[in-house]
Amino acid sequence: MDKILLIDDDEALGYSIKRSLADRYLVETADTPRLAYEILHNTPDISLIFLDIRLGDSNGLHLLERIKKDFPDIPVVMITAFGTSDTVLESIRLGAKDFLTKPVNIEDLIEYIEKYKQNKRFKICGNEYIDVENINSKGFIGISKDIREVLKIVANVSPTKTPVLILGESGTGKEFIANMIHDYSGRKGPFVPINCAAIPRDLIESELFGYEKGAFSGAASSKPGKFELAQNGTIFLDEIGEISKGLQSKLLRVLETSEIEHLGGTKKIKLDIRLIAATNKKINELMDENVFRPDLYFRISGVTVNLPPLRERKEDITQLTKYFVGVFAKEYKKEITCINKDVISLLETYEWPGNVREFKNVINTAVMLADGRSIEKEHIKLNEIVNSNSKMEIFNTNLNEAVENLEKEMILKALKENSYHLSKTSEQLGISRVTLNAKIKKYNIIIK
Known part of the structure; x- marks a missing residue:
C-alpha cells in the first residue's frame, strides 16, 4: 500500500483525509516540521508528500527546500488556501510538483496521488547510469541561475496588467x-x-x-x-x-x-x-x-524577459533529459528507467542551435529507438546538418571572432572524440596541456 505524508497544522483536515483514504493508502500526518522529519526518517518508502504552505508560525516553503535537499526523490505537492503567483512559482522553483488549493476535494487528492506518487521502478540502475525521474511538471524545467531569475520575474509580473x-x-x-x-x-x-x-x-x-x-x-x-x-x-x-x-x-x-x-x-x-x-x-x-x-x-x-539559449544553461541538460525521457517513455509505453551518463556528456557538448525545441525532438527519437530499459549513446541522433550550418555562421563575423569561434569548435570536437581526456586532447590539437586548460577557461567549456 502506498504511503502518503500529509504535513498540515489543521488536525481536523488531517484526520478527515486519513479516514477517507484509509482503504487505498497509508496516510501519515504531521502538524509541525519536527514531526514531519521524524516520520520521514522513520517511515520507509513514502510515496508522496502533501505540504501546507502555512504551518502555524513555520513557512512551508522553507520546509519544502529542506525536504528537497534531504529527500530529493520524494515528490511534493503544495496545499494552501492562500495561493498567489509568487508562492506558486517559488514552490515550483524549489522542486514542488504541483499546487493544490483548499478546500481539499478527496477526488482531486486521489487524482494527484496517482499522478505524482513516486514510481518504484526508477530505482534499478547501476553506477554508470542516471535514474530516470517520474517528473510531472507544468513549469519551466531548469535549475540554472538564468532560469531562476526568469521565474522570479514571471512571479512578480503575472498578477499585474503590465x-x-x-x-x-x-x-x-x-x-x-x-x-x-x-x-x-x-x-x-x-x-x-x-x-x-x-x-x-x-x-x-x-x-x-x-x-x-x-x-x-x-x-x-x-x-x-x-x-x-x-x-x-x-x-x-x-x-x-x-x-x-x-x-x-x-x-x-x-x-x-x-x-x-x-x-x-x-x-x-x-x-x-x-x-x-x-x-x-x-x-x-x-x-x-x-x-x-x-x-x-x-x-x-513594460517588463522584459530574456530567455537564455540552451547552450548557455548546460547545467539544465540533466533535468531536461530526465523530464523528456519520462514524457516520451509514457507516450510510447516503454519501460525506460535509466540514462547512460555518456548520453548526458554528449548532450552537454552539443551547441543546440534549435534550443529546447531541438532537444525535445532528439530525446523523442532516442526513446523511440531504445529497445531496452535504458537510453544509450547510440540512441542520440544529433542534427549534424544543422550543426554544420551553424558552424558556417562563424564566418559571418570579423576575423578575430571567426578564429575564436573556430578554435572553440575544434576544442569541443577534440574533447568529445577523446572522451574529455585532456592529455589526449592536447596531443591531438598539437598544443600543451597548459595551453588547452587556458583555452577551456577562456571559452567557458564545461568538462564532465
Whole structure:
C-alpha cells in the first residue's frame, strides 16, 4: 500500500483525509516540521508528500527546500488556501510538483496521488547510469541561475496588467513563458497566441482586429479578431518584429486607447486584455534600422524577459533529459528507467542551435529507438546538418571572432572524440596541456 505524508497544522483536515483514504493508502500526518522529519526518517518508502504552505508560525516553503535537499526523490505537492503567483512559482522553483488549493476535494487528492506518487521502478540502475525521474511538471524545467531569475520575474509580473516582452532565440520557450504568465495572472479570459511571422502581411490586420461582412473581397461574413477573442484574457503576439510599420502604428493606437474597430466597421469595441509579445530578433537593431517603432517598443516592454539559449544553461541538460525521457517513455509505453551518463556528456557538448525545441525532438527519437530499459549513446541522433550550418555562421563575423569561434569548435570536437581526456586532447590539437586548460577557461567549456 502506498504511503502518503500529509504535513498540515489543521488536525481536523488531517484526520478527515486519513479516514477517507484509509482503504487505498497509508496516510501519515504531521502538524509541525519536527514531526514531519521524524516520520520521514522513520517511515520507509513514502510515496508522496502533501505540504501546507502555512504551518502555524513555520513557512512551508522553507520546509519544502529542506525536504528537497534531504529527500530529493520524494515528490511534493503544495496545499494552501492562500495561493498567489509568487508562492506558486517559488514552490515550483524549489522542486514542488504541483499546487493544490483548499478546500481539499478527496477526488482531486486521489487524482494527484496517482499522478505524482513516486514510481518504484526508477530505482534499478547501476553506477554508470542516471535514474530516470517520474517528473510531472507544468513549469519551466531548469535549475540554472538564468532560469531562476526568469521565474522570479514571471512571479512578480503575472498578477499585474503590465505588458511583457519576451526575447530569445527560436526554440527557447517564449510561448511557454507567456502561457505561464497568463496561467498565474488570475485573468478569466483565454490565452490567445498568434504568430505574426506565419500570417501574410495583407491578412494579419484582419486576423488581429477582425472584420465586417463585405470589408474586402472574400469577406462573406463578419469575423472577430484575435484581440476580441482575448477579451478578459491574454493575447500573445509572437515574432512581433515581423509586422509592418503601418500595422505597428495601428497596434500602438489600440494599446493606447484599449479599443479596436473591425475592418469595414465603425463601432468601437472596448478591450480588457493583457499583452505579451515576443521576438527572436535583436529589437534594438530593428529600431536602429528604422524597421521597428521605438514608441511601440516602449509600450510593449513594460517588463522584459530574456530567455537564455540552451547552450548557455548546460547545467539544465540533466533535468531536461530526465523530464523528456519520462514524457516520451509514457507516450510510447516503454519501460525506460535509466540514462547512460555518456548520453548526458554528449548532450552537454552539443551547441543546440534549435534550443529546447531541438532537444525535445532528439530525446523523442532516442526513446523511440531504445529497445531496452535504458537510453544509450547510440540512441542520440544529433542534427549534424544543422550543426554544420551553424558552424558556417562563424564566418559571418570579423576575423578575430571567426578564429575564436573556430578554435572553440575544434576544442569541443577534440574533447568529445577523446572522451574529455585532456592529455589526449592536447596531443591531438598539437598544443600543451597548459595551453588547452587556458583555452577551456577562456571559452567557458564545461568538462564532465
